[in-house]
Amino acid sequence: MACLACAIAANAYSAAPHGRWDAWAIWNLRAKYIAGDHTWSNAVSPLLAQTHPEYPLGTSSLIARTWVYGGRDFDPSVPAGIAGLYALATLLVVIGGLGVTRGPTIGLLAGCILLSAQSWVGEVGAQYADIPLGLYFVSALTLLALAFADESDATANARHANTRAAIQAGVFAAFAAFTKNEGLAFVAALLFAIVLAVLLTSAGRRQLRGFALGLAPGLVLALLFKVFIAAHDPEVSQSVGAMLSKMGTFSRWGSILSVLGARLLTLGEWYAHPVVLAAAVWFVFRRAATPARNEDGKAPFPKQALPLWIASSLMMAMYFGAYLITPADLKWQLDTSMDRLLVQMLPAVLVSLLLATAMEQTEPLELPAAADANARNTSTRKFRKKAESKL
Amino acid sequence: MIALASLLLPIAAGWVWCSALRLRFGKGLMALALQAGLAIALGFGVSSALFFLLNLAGLANVGLVALCEMAWLTGGVFALRRSFPAKDATNDGTTNTAAQESSPERTWKWTGVHMASPRLLF
Numbered sequence: 026m027a028c029l030a031c032a033i034a035a036n037a038y039s040a041a042p043h044g045r046w047d048a049w050a051i052w053n054l055r056a057k058y059i060a061g062d063h064t065w066s067n068a069v070s071p072l073l074a075q076t077h078p079e080y081p082l083g084t085s086s087l088i089a090r091t092w093v094y095g096g097r098d099f100d101p102s103v104p105a106g107i108a109g110l111y112a113l114a115t116l117l118v119v120i121g122g123l124g125v126t127r128g129p130t131i132g133l134l135a136g137c138i139l140l141s142a143q144s145w146v147g148e149v150g151a152q153y154a155d156i157p158l159g160l161y162f163v164s165a166l167t168l169l170a171l172a173f174a175d176e177s178d179a180t181a182n183a184r185h186a187n188t189r190a191a192i193q194a195g196v197f198a199a200f201a202a203f204t205k206n207e208g209l210a211f212v213a214a215l216l217f218a219i220v221l222a223v224l225l226t227s228a229g230r231r232q233l234r235g236f237a238l239g240l241a242p243g244l245v246l247a248l249l250f251k252v253f254i255a256a257h258d259p260e261v262s263q264s265v266g267a268m269l270s271k272m273g274t275f276s277r278w279g280s281i282l283s284v285l286g287a288r289l290l291t292l293g294e295w296y297a298h299p300v301v302l303a304a305a306v307w308f309v310f311r312r313a314a315t316p317a318r319n320e321d322g323k324a325p326f327p328k329q330a331l332p333l334w335i336a337s338s339l340m341m342a343m344y345f346g347a348y349l350i351t352p353a354d355l356k357w358q359l360d361t362s363m364d365r366l367l368v369q370m371l372p373a374v375l376v377s378l379l380l381a382t383a384m385e386q387t388e389p390l391e392l393p394a395a396a397d398a399n400a401r402n403t404s405t406r407k408f409r410k411k412a413e414s415k416l
Numbered sequence: 417m418i419a420l421a422s423l424l425l426p427i428a429a430g431w432v433w434c435s436a437l438r439l440r441f442g443k444g445l446m447a448l449a450l451q452a453g454l455a456i457a458l459g460f461g462v463s464s465a466l467f468f469l470l471n472l473a474g475l476a477n478v479g480l481v482a483l484c485e486m487a488w489l490t491g492g493v494f495a496l497r498r499s500f501p502a503k504d505a506t507n508d509g510t511t512n513t514a515a516q517e518s519s520p521e522r523t524w525k526w527t528g529v530h531m532a533s534p535r536l537l538f
Contacts, residue, residue, distance in 0.1 A: 065471045083464045090467035093478050095419025106420045107460075110427075114456035121441075121450025129446050157460070164457045167450070171439060189437045193454070200461035203468075246465060 026140040027116070030149075034109060037150020042101040044108075044152030051076045052154055053104050056088035060097055071256040078256035081247060083204035084154040104152045112149040115160040116140070119372050122167035123379050126174075126329070127310075134306050135379050139372060142292050142299040148368045154205050155365045161201035162211060162340075163372040166333045168194035169215070170380055172232045173222070173329045184231070191235030198236075199243020203250070206258070207369065210343045211336075212244060218335035226328055268350040277355055281348045284359040288367055299371065303378055310382035333377035340370060423460075425485050430459030432492035436499045462488065 043049045055068035059082065068085065069078050084107075091103045119139050124132025139145060148156055172191035198215050201208030219236055223229045251258075271277060292299050344366050351358050434455050441447035466484055470476040 059467075059471055059476075063474070065476075082468055083461070086468040086471070087460050087464035089471075090463060090476075090481060091419045091422060093467075093476065093481060094422035098419075100419060103419050107423070110423065110456055111460070114453040114460075117449045117453030118457065119453075121446050121448070121453055124444075124446025125441050125450050129444070132446050132449075160453075160457050161461065164454055168439070168454075171441075186439055190439050193434075193437060193439070193458075197457060197461070200457070200465075203461075203465060243461075243465065246469075250468075 026137055030112075030140050030146045033146050034112070034149045037147065038102075038105045041150070042105065044104060044150070047154075048104065048152035051080065052085050052152065053088060053101075055082065055085040056092065056104065057099060059085055059089035060092040060099070069254055069256055073256075079251070079258040080154075080205060081203045081208070081250055081255070083200065084157050105150075108149050108152045108156060111157045111160050112146075115156060115163060115372050118160065118163050118167055119376060122163070122170070122376055126167075126170055126380060127382055131306070131310060131379055131382055134302075135375055138299050138302045138306065138375060141297045141302060142368075142371055143294075144288075144292055144364050145299075145368050145371055148365070153365060155368045158201055158204045158208060159369045159372050161197045161204060161208065162369065163376055165194045165197040165201065165211075165215060166336065166373050166376055168197065169219070169232075169236070169332055169336075170329050170376070172235065173229060173332060175329070188231050188235040191232040192239035195236040195239025195241075196243060199240050199247065202244055202247040207340075207344075207366075209247065209251075210347075211340060212240065214336045214339035214343060215332075216240075217339060218332040221335055222328075222332040225331065229332075263350065263352055271351075272346075272349050277349055280355055281345060281359065284363050288363045292367065292371075299375075303375055307378055307382055310379075330377060330380040333373075333380060337370065337374050337377045340373075344370075425482070425489065426459030426463035427456055428459070429485065429489040429492050430455035430457070430462070432489060432496055433458060436492055436495035438499050 044053060054076070058068040059065045061067075067073075068082060071078060088104045088107055091107065092099055095103065116136055116139060120132045120136040122132070123135045145156075145159075168190045172187045172194060174187055194215075198208075198212050201211045215236070219229065219233050223233055289300060290298075295301070348355065348358065431451065434451050441450055463485065466488070467476060467481060470481060470484065
């Protein structure tokens, strides 16, 4: 599947080496301004009114940096190569993240599901910033899952490792805010999700502090850009009354839902549709792989997945809200952006969903009193192998 | 090609910093995949922010960018060395050092995720 995905991306590059519309009109164009001699301020010029000069400069800066290394030759293989590396990293984080937390079988299946999404693979050749944004989303969520790992039998050092994972999750959330405007919404959703998870489970205050620590420097940079450098964002120039009026127009709700349904259907062919495949994997592994069940026969919900579910749901709700109040023509906005929003969220939703396929450790480990942590990990591995062999 | 090859520098720095953070990935190919993905994400994220800041300061020439990225990589190597002190004289290599005890899932015996471990670097 990876070979097929590479072939599709290579074909897209040969057909359109400068990428699709947004790539050459927004991301690569601004990268050229940034890489040029003292022309970077053109990248945020209000004269680029039709191509979002208010967007953050994360992806464009990386392309510009690489062009500067190459002697400012503006070779189109640079943004294409960077897009490919971002996609590769996303695939690795999805496979590795689920592989580490839920076992290699789920990890590899998740990788196959991601590659089965036509929109996601097609977006790699388009060279848009949605794949990088999706990478930062899924990296932050994966690290958050690691940060919220069960600490009941953990050593002090393991707890510190969880805090460090939360710090790194904050760093990736800040990178998302510096990549696209949606990243700022992601930061808000993630903060809300962690606070809610802390309130619901009365644990995780250390992780919250760690996340805030990792988030702060990058978020300050992103906010400084938005406040002092970026052009005015048309979405925030609307009056509250106009926004409320749009929210009360139910035909807008219907339009958004119908386009969302249609775009979900076209994510892939029916026999290899990522939603169907993910649901099948979730159903099979949630039912079959959970070693212990509650008194009512239901598999316990892993607390690790809670902040991820909250954040992913909130993000989808925020996207819905943004469509409701958009100052642009709704039909045009939906037709030109819904696919990309699904591409952004697909890896994150996949990880959030499959993290609930609990191959979690529910049997108490029998450790000798003086057993060191290595022995504990050996037992964990043995238990995992045992659980996997039951499948 | 030189331009694309230059991306190895932030990826390497991202790898080293991910190792230095000593996250509980465990071992094996899955851990290797996760660390590789996070290394690319971290490397590209920091590199783009660094270049943006250098641009703001009007210092975005190739020499300074490379210098800053090398400094970032070197800082990561030192952070890694601090996280995993090299084998001391009292240890014969068959048992874990204190540092390995503190991070039991990241022993030196397995060289996949730990390719950038200080034991191999120093």
